[in-house]
Amino acid sequence: MATDKKYSVAGVSTLAGKTKIRFANDTMRIKILAKNGHTDVELVELPSEMTKAEIVQHLKSIGFGAGNAAVEAAIAYTEKKNPAAVKAPAKKASAKAADAVAV
Secondary structure: OOOOOOEEEEEEEEEOEEEEEEOOOOOOOOHHHHOOEEEEEEEEEEEEEEOHHHHHHHHHOOOOOOOHHHHHHHHHHHHHHOOOOOOOOOOOOOHHHHHHHHH
């Protein structure tokens, strides 16, 4: 389920052989993940606060985890679970409304 919550730090970690994307608002999250047994922890500061969908696009644009199949799979999974918000197309004014304005 997509959410509107924004984060300033994102990256990946592996726990029990499973690599996942991690979202946080402080780089100190690294200590907590390491304390809880996570390995291969790699977090990056984001240029601005972003939603999960925006973070996925940003990580892909900077080539984060390129060549690492586990990281690429985690990014793809998160992208599937958090689709980017699609704006509704603007409605065209009806011909009657356009005529009313022109008069």
